[in-house]
Amino acid sequence: xxxxxxxxxxxxxxxxxxxxxxxxxxxxxxxxxxxxxxxxxxxxxxxxxxxxxxxxxxxxxxxxxxxxxxxxxxxxxxxxxxxxxxxxxxxxxxxxxxxxxxxxxxxxxxxxxxxxxxxxxxxxxxxxxxxxxxxxxxxxxxxxxxxxxxxxxxxxxxxxxxxxxxxxxxxxxxxxxxxxxxxxxxxxxxxxxxxxxxxxxxxxxxxxxxxxxxxxxxxxxxxxxxxxxxxxxxxxxxxxxxxxxxxxxxxxxxxxxxxxxxxxxxxxxxxxxxxxxxxxxxxxxxxxxxxxxxxxxxxxxxxxxxxxxxxxxxxxxxxxxxxxxxxxxxxxxxxxxxxxxxxxxxxxxxxxxxxxxxxxxxxxxxxxxxxxxxxxxxxxxxxxxxxxxxxxxxxxxxxxxxxxxxxxxxxxxxxxxxxxxxxxxxxxxxxxxxxxxxxxxxxxxxxxxxxxxxxxxxxxxxxxxxxxxxxxxxxxxxxxxxxxxxxxxxxxxxxxxxxxxxxxxxxxxxxxxxx
Numbered sequence: 375x376x377x378x379x380x381x382x383x384x385x386x387x388x389x390x391x392x393x394x395x396x397x398x399x400x401x402x403x404x405x406x407x408x409x410x411x412x413x414x415x416x417x418x419x420x421x422x423x424x425x426x427x428x429x430x431x432x433x434x435x436x437x438x439x440x441x442x443x444x445x446x447x448x449x450x451x452x453x454x455x456x457x458x459x460x461x462x463x464x465x466x467x468x469x470x471x472x473x474x475x476x477x478x479x480x481x482x483x484x485x486x487x488x489x490x491x492x493x494x495x496x497x498x499x500x501x502x503x504x505x506x507x508x509x510x511x512x513x514x515x516x517x518x519x520x521x522x523x524x525x526x527x528x529x530x531x532x533x534x535x536x537x538x539x540x541x542x543x544x545x546x547x548x549x550x551x552x553x554x555x556x557x558x559x560x561x562x563x564x565x566x567x568x569x570x571x572x573x574x575x576x577x578x579x580x581x582x583x584x585x586x587x588x589x590x591x592x593x594x595x596x597x598x599x600x601x602x603x604x605x606x607x608x609x610x611x612x613x614x615x616x617x618x619x620x621x622x623x624x625x626x627x628x629x630x631x632x633x634x635x636x637x638x639x640x641x642x643x644x645x646x647x648x649x650x651x652x653x654x655x656x657x658x659x660x661x662x663x664x665x666x667x668x669x670x671x672x673x674x675x676x677x678x679x680x681x682x683x684x685x686x687x688x689x690x691x692x693x694x695x696x697x698x699x700x701x702x703x704x705x706x707x708x709x710x711x712x713x714x715x716x717x718x719x720x721x722x723x724x725x726x727x728x729x730x731x732x733x734x735x736x737x738x739x740x741x742x743x744x745x746x747x748x749x750x751x752x753x754x755x756x757x758x759x760x761x762x763x764x765x766x767x768x769x770x771x772x773x774x775x776x777x778x779x780x781x782x783x784x785x786x787x788x789x790x791x792x793x794x795x796x797x798x799x800x801x802x803x804x805x806x807x808x809x810x811x812x813x814x815x816x817x818x819x820x821x822x823x824x825x826x827x828x829x830x831x832x833x834x835x836x837x838x839x840x841x842x843x844x845x846x847x848x849x850x851x852x853x854x855x856x857x858x859x860x861x862x863x864x865x866x867x868x869x870x871x872x873x874x875x876x877x878x879x880x881x882x883x884x885x886x887x888x889x
Contacts, residue, residue: 412580414498415527416453417444417463417486419479419519422540423508424636424710426860427472427852428762430510433481435803436468441489450502452570456577460500463489469804470710472852473508479515483522490526498532498576499523502569505541505556506634513639513864517546524550532585534576536569538562540599540634543590544641548884552579553586553649556629558613560603561832575626575649586626586649587887589656591664591879593644595671595869596633598855599709600831600846606677608670619659624652628659630667636710636853638864653887664879671869678832678844680855683721686845690825691727699826699833699841704851706806706830707734711851713804713829716758716769718849719796723769727825728795731818733807734829736761741802744775744789751775755791761804765850777817790816797823808834831855 444462537556777790
């Protein structure tokens with residue numbers, strides 16, 4: 375007889391009733407309420423870094439918000455709803471890409487710690503993070519960041535973080551954080567709600583004096599986000615009921631992380647993280663959900679046709695319906711790709727495909743040359759492979775400048791060029807052309823083309839309805855979706871590399887967990 379798990383057989387509501395009077399959940403808080411207005415700071419570092427990329431991100435590649443500029447940023451306007459003021463420090467935000475240069479990371483961290491020191495004493499610290507930062511010579515950047523912050527703010531300060539669904543976790547992180555929450559949707563449409571869950575837990579702890587802690591179960595699975603979307607099974611059901619567990623006494627938040635597969639680090643894995651004040655119940659939930667996730671590991675799949683570049687392009691050229699939208703998935707800047715790889719461009723030219731729109735090529739020298747030539751000029755261009763010339767070669771074309779966007783800064787320029795039946799966008803820095811409006815703002819309507827190639831994985835909500843059909847190319851790049859071919863040097867054993875790997879959850883509780 376197949377064993378039914380405890381939570382599934384009893385049901386969340388039944389467990390809530392069973393545990394409502396449990397001594398553990400009713401125990402006295404670890405700390406007393408402050409009796410004064412708490413002092414809370416916020417700041418952090420946010421990036422998703424592929425260790426398979428040859429690019430190293432520098433300070434100039436990020437957006438650094440400090441002090442008042444961070445406090446006034448619209449993303450964090452929700453913090454004003456709290457009666458407790460949140461004091462800004464510094465937030466370094468980098469687009470998904472290669473690892474941060476060590477100097478970049480250390481510079482931002484040093485300023486963050488100095489700003490924390492200037493605000494002491496602190497009762498709370500909110501950290502809007504991603505969970506997949508990689509730094510040269512470091513295998514657990516978030517763990518390092520939290521440990522450094524903890525050393526400044528002291529053991530009594532409550533640390534709460536918000537994460538992307540594709541973050542990685544570690545023992546060092548659990549040892550320093552008190553609470554965390556992560557997105558429950560992919561594509562991500564719940565960023566603000568996630569941040570609010572993290573700050574709600576923080577302010578609740580400071581109001582009540584009841585200190586939360588984390589129980590974490592690592593799951594030796596790591597898969598691409600394009601297989602683990604919450605829009606189809608099994609992702610849909612695995613994430614759909616997480617909020618129900620918050621009804622249980624002593625449970626504040628239940629999070630599941632897919633992990634980030636393109637980080638070849640020991641911590642790269644899926645996770646269940648339960649924040650609360652009832653260690654026994656947290657451990658039970660972490661075990662239950664880790665087993666559930668593990669049981670579903672062979673169900674994860676791409677929910678659209680996939681193939682090589684040659685296969686998807688041939689299918690698109692033979693299609694009777696249009697536009698066929700093809701994802702150049704390995705070079706997706708939204709997931710950490712370089713956005714300057716030319717494999718697809720060369721394949722289109724070799725195949726003689728016509729009426730093709732190619733979006734998202736990064737090439738500053740080509741952009742500058744187009745602006746110097748002007749609209750209508752036909753000029754020789756070397757396109758692509760300017761950020762990472764190791765992985766591929768540039769393509770030489772004779773291009774006509776079709777459109778130049780008005781931009782107050784050179785870094786914000788955008789170009790549309792045409793050559794040999796191909797229309798292509800160019801930008802001086804990596805940027806995602808995932809939304810239909812990204813093309814329309816340049817005067818290009820994707821519906822007018824037979825084939826549209828976008829450097830992305832799954833399609834954004836505004837592109838998906840246009841696809842007729844959508845295909846995904848397992849193209850080379852820094853975030854190659856054909857993960858079984860990725861070098862796997864620093865991870866431990868993981869599914870799917872080891873398909874018959876045995877697994878029994880072993881939840882780990884933070885040192886100050888109750889029970």
